[in-house]
Every structure is written in C-alpha cells, then in structure tokens.
Amino acid sequence: MIALCILSAKAQNNIVVNPDKVVSKVSPEMWGVFFEDINMGADGGIYAELIKNRSFEFYKPLMGWKTTGEQLKEGDLLVLNRKEKDSNNPRYLHVNSRAVKKGDLSMTNEGFKGIGVKKGLTYDFSVYYRQSAAGVKLHAELVDSTGKVLGSTVLNPERADNQWALQSVTFTASETVQKAKFTLWFEGAGEIDLDIISLFPGDTWKKRRGGLRGDMVQMLADMKPGFIRFPGGCIVEGYDLSTRYQWKKTIGPVANRKLIVNRWNTEFAHRPAPDYYQTFGLGFFEYFQLAEDIGAEPLPILNCGMACQFNSAELVPLDELEPYIQDALDLVEFANGDVKTPWGKVRAEMGHPAPFNLKMMGVGNENWGPQYLERLALFTKAMKDRYPEIKLINSSGTDPEGERFDLLNTSLRKMKADIIDEHYYRAPEWFLKNATRYDSYDRKGSRVFAGEYAAQSVGTTKPTNKNNWQCAIAEAAFMTGLERNAEVVQMASYAPLFAQAEGWQWTPDMIWVDNLQVYGTPNYYVQQLYSLNKGTDVVSILADQKVIAGQDGIYASAVIDSRTKELIVKVINTSAQPLTRNVAVEGGKKLAAKGKLIVMQNANLNAVNSFSNAVNLSPKEQAVKIKGNSISLTMQPYSFNIVRVPIQ
Numbered sequence: 001m002i003a004l005c006i007l008s009a010k011a012q013n014n015i016v017v018n019p020d021k022v023v024s025k026v027s028p029e030m031w032g033v034f035f036e037d038i039n040m041g042a043d044g045g046i047y048a049e050l051i052k053n054r055s056f057e058f059y060k061p062l063m064g065w066k067t068t069g070e071q072l073k074e075g076d077l078l079v080l081n082r083k084e085k086d087s088n089n090p091r092y093l094h095v096n097s098r099a100v101k102k103g104d105l106s107m108t109n110e111g112f113k114g115i116g117v118k119k120g121l122t123y124d125f126s127v128y129y130r131q132s133a134a135g136v137k138l139h140a141e142l143v144d145s146t147g148k149v150l151g152s153t154v155l156n157p158e159r160a161d162n163q164w165a166l167q168s169v170t171f172t173a174s175e176t177v178q179k180a181k182f183t184l185w186f187e188g189a190g191e192i193d194l195d196i197i198s199l200f201p202g203d204t205w206k207k208r209r210g211g212l213r214g215d216m217v218q219m220l221a222d223m224k225p226g227f228i229r230f231p232g233g234c235i236v237e238g239y240d241l242s243t244r245y246q247w248k249k250t251i252g253p254v255a256n257r258k259l260i261v262n263r264w265n266t267e268f269a270h271r272p273a274p275d276y277y278q279t280f281g282l283g284f285f286e287y288f289q290l291a292e293d294i295g296a297e298p299l300p301i302l303n304c305g306m307a308c309q310f311n312s313a314e315l316v317p318l319d320e321l322e323p324y325i326q327d328a329l330d331l332v333e334f335a336n337g338d339v340k341t342p343w344g345k346v347r348a349e350m351g352h353p354a355p356f357n358l359k360m361m362g363v364g365n366e367n368w369g370p371q372y373l374e375r376l377a378l379f380t381k382a383m384k385d386r387y388p389e390i391k392l393i394n395s396s397g398t399d400p401e402g403e404r405f406d407l408l409n410t411s412l413r414k415m416k417a418d419i420i421d422e423h424y425y426r427a428p429e430w431f432l433k434n435a436t437r438y439d440s441y442d443r444k445g446s447r448v449f450a451g452e453y454a455a456q457s458v459g460t461t462k463p464t465n466k467n468n469w470q471c472a473i474a475e476a477a478f479m480t481g482l483e484r485n486a487e488v489v490q491m492a493s494y495a496p497l498f499a500q501a502e503g504w505q506w507t508p509d510m511i512w513v514d515n516l517q518v519y520g521t522p523n524y525y526v527q528q529l530y531s532l533n534k535g536t537d538v539v540s541i542l543a544d545q546k547v548i549a550g551q552d553g554i555y556a557s558a559v560i561d562s563r564t565k566e567l568i569v570k571v572i573n574t575s576a577q578p579l580t581r582n583v584a585v586e587g588g589k590k591l592a593a594k595g596k597l598i599v600m601q602n603a604n605l606n607a608v609n610s611f612s613n614a615v616n617l618s619p620k621e622q623a624v625k626i627k628g629n630s631i632s633l634t635m636q637p638y639s640f641n642i643v644r645v646p647i648q
Ligand code: AHR
Pocket: 036, 038, 232, 233, 234, 235, 365, 366, 452, 495, 496, 506
C-alpha cells in the first residue's frame, strides 16, 4: 500500500515526452499577427507620416492646424474645394502672403499627439504646390513647446506655371523632443496653393521614403510571424457600408488615395477620437510588401457585403453583391497575377512585378447569422471556381460559444469551410479552462484560425484592462492547447496589435507606442516565445497518460524542430507554488548534455511592462546541463518555461 502511494506520487511528478511520437505537423503559418487601424495603429502609428490632416480632408478642414501671424488677415488662408476635378483629394489651401519676416504669417501642425523628434535624424518635408509666379518661400521648422527651433529648412517652390508640382527638402534635427510641433511660415508676397503637407522621419523601415515606422516594424519582424491578418477587424466592415475598407482605394499614388473617417473615431464614448481618419498611406501594396519583408504570409480580410453588425448592420442585397465579389477576385489578381493582367500590371507599376504569392483570404470579419452564410456561399462559389488554390477563412462570429457560434460552426462545417476564424476576448480564467478546447475538435473537417484573442483583466472593452502577467500567463497556458492541436488550429493571432499611449480606444493591446518609443507587453513576449519556438512537429507530452492542462496548475506542450534537431518543451506553472517536475524523454532519441532554459516569470500577477520598464517581464535565457534522458525542471511560481535541447 505504502509503496503504491509512493509510486503514484512519483508518477504524478513525471512529465513524459516522446519525440518519436509525432502527433502532427506544425503549420508554417502558425503564430501570426493581426493588424488593424485601431488605437492609432496606422495613421499616427506605424505609418510614419508626422503631419495630421496633411491634405485638409478631415471633417473640419483645419483640424490639427493653427494659423497665426501679425499679417494674417481675413481671406489670406482659404480652404478651396475642387471636388468636380478631384473627388479623391478635393481640398487644398490657398495662401495669399504679404509676409516679410517670421511671425507675419504661419501655420502650425500639432502632429498626432505631438511630433516625436530625434536628435541627428533627418526629416523629409514635402508639399504639393501650384503658383503662377514665384515669390513665396516656405520655411519649415520643428519647434518645441517653448517655440525653440529643433531643425529647419527653406523650400523655394520652383515651378511657376500654375501646375501642381511636388517638391521636397531634407533637414536634420538638433535635439530629441517627445512632443514637438511643425511650423510652416511664409516669406514673400504672392499667392500659392498647397496640398499634402508632409513630414517623414529618415529612419523609416528599410529607409523607404514615405514608409513605415522602423521601430514598430522591427517589433513585428522580431516575432517572425507566420502571417499578417489585415486590415481588420471591424474596420473591414465599417460603421456603415460607406466606411467599409475598400482595398482598391488604398493603392496607387498616395495623393490619390481618398481619406475616410476611421470607424473607431466615434465607437467608444469613453475614448472619443474625433481626429482619427484613415489616409491609407499604409494601403494594400504596402501591406503585401510588409508581409514579404518580414517573411509572413499575407492574410487579407475582405468585406462580404455587410457593415458592422454592432453598428448599422447594413447589408448589400444578394443580387447586388457582384462588385464585392469582384473586389475579392481582383485582389488575388493584384497579389498574384501576371504583369500582363490588369491588376498584376498595377502591382508592377507600383514597383513589384513579382507576385506576392497570396495563399489565403478571409471573407468577412466578425459577421454572423444566416445573412452571413448566404453571402459567404456566393463568395465561396465565385472564389473556388476561379482560384481553387486560395484557402478561405470564414467567420464564426463574435464569441467562441453561444447560439451565434453554434449556428455558424455547424453550418460552416457542413459547407466544408477551409478554415473557421474564432475570436475570444475573455477573462484569464476562461483561457485556463479552455486549454483543452480543441482536444475534442474533429481532426478531419474544417481547420481553425484563432484570429483574435486576448485575456481581459477587467472585462471586454473595459478601459481599465491591463496587459498584466495574469493575462499573459493565462494566454501562454491556453496556447499549449493550440500548439498541441496543431492538426486543427492552423493559425493564431493576439488582438489588437498596436496602441498609441494617448490615442488608444481599446485595451489590452500587444505593443504600446508613443512618439519616440515602443514596448512589448508580457503578452507580446509570450507570443514571440511561441513563434520563435514553434518547431516543425508536435510530439506527445503527457503526465499520468493524460494531456497536461491544469493539473497542479501546470500546462505543457512539446514540439521537435526537425531542421535544427531539437526538442522544445513548454511548461507553464500557473500556480503560486514553486514546482519541480522530472521531464522524462522516451523513445529512441538521445538528449544532448547541454540545452537552454528560457523563462518568463513574475511572482506578481499584476506586473506589467511600461515605457520606463519595457522588459520588466521578458524572457531570460540560461544554459542547462542534462544528465541522461531526463530533465529536472524546477519552475518558479507563475512562470513560463521553455526547455530547448538538441536531440539525436
Ligand atoms: O480587436 C478589436 C475588435 O474586436 C476587432 O476590430 C473586432 O473584430 C473585434 O470585435
């Protein structure tokens, strides 16, 4: 009796991994990111433009601008509208100057929550102008809150034939300032029209002019994401159909991309964002290029003829769905088509003759109900007829359970959907309980994309939610269930991705930014650890012959990497106790004598990262010695542990 008790206690302390028992392949697309222009993710965020309302197209034409000057008289600065000639970019500014010195006539832009200026960095100032006679010089300056000049240049508009022209000039900043402003002051007598007054930092990603913020893209690149889902999110749907995302309006010359109001502008009364617009400077070409740059598969989501069902819930009648379906078909041609095809030609003209190799597409974001199924059926038929190789991602609605989910999940599986997108914004406890969610899913039918998920410390859409360790460790525990079920769950992405510290609408978010800095939350590092340690094949890991999903607060999964010939074991201790487990490796493979242990840990579940303590919760790596074919793993309370050992 006594001997038996000892034996069973011992058995419970054993984790048994068998690298020879391959359960399934890990999808190469596993662990991706989901980009949406929410929380100033694009304009004011990753799209590096520093001037807000650069083309005067906001509802209030001079929003973000302040006009001043001793010489400023009624009629000197006028907003003109040429919408009959240019409906995409109708407004421009007409300047009538008599200025002789600084202070006579100027306009200042506040940027997006200020302008981050870095000492020694170059800034590209550009402007479209039109004049019939030269005479007005444009002085561009970056200034701090006291008016001190941090960098300046003068642009002498050269053309004087009453034709629009683009001119640019580069200057260098002398100081670092978190919240600077941009001032344009005029010198000389004359009249000039101005449009798209633009300022970009010189340190954009890959130093592309007019490109993306380098530090934000780097955070994504550092995750080595398997895919980028884009552009949303509810932004795909729009408040109503007029503000839905239309990819064709986001390509071609930036000056021709028609701005629209961002649907998060008015979504939450507690976080109003009246100055939140979409300029589409980050459009579909830049998106494909970004995915290519960082080795991620593109996963575009298209509107399926439905506006956001939380908002207007407008529907396109079924017999008028054709243009929406055509948009989806044309997007495949834009991404993959030969340069001789109409849309392939557009891609080539934008500088990318080679195809982007699009392999999948989402039809609808968080749409639900029979109205979704009807529209989806028409999309699917057209897409599969024309592009059978493109995998389609379908929505299972807003929640991972309930009537809406059940209807869609059952119907989509009957329709033999390729991949079903599930979303869960839930309490940390839900994530712990649901680590076994996919263990019982059908292995042969439709696959799953965990397209949006994040543990909510207070409640969904609550402004007091924090990216704390309690949420991140619950996600890490849950993700063992995603990894273990790689056969079913092909892709997963945390949501939302980015948030501007002052300009956010939704929290929690994976990466927080201000004008100068970026930091990853504990949730970011959890995602990154899974992605960098995703291996190639899921292998068996059990305790007492059972999957490890909560016994004593432990969650575990294991993979091998057949390319690097390593065993990678992930064990999460969600309990407040330190725990030791013997990880016994069975089968024919031998462990090397040395491996590494990567740990994220904090005894305080409320711990967070911040701008001043950006890596408070982040992985720490150490070498470990291994004797024989078992690993003694001592886990600290509330810890995420990864053991990586070469095997032969
Ligand atoms: O991620 C924020 C929002 O949550 C997404 O736009 C939407 O799909 C979901 O409701």
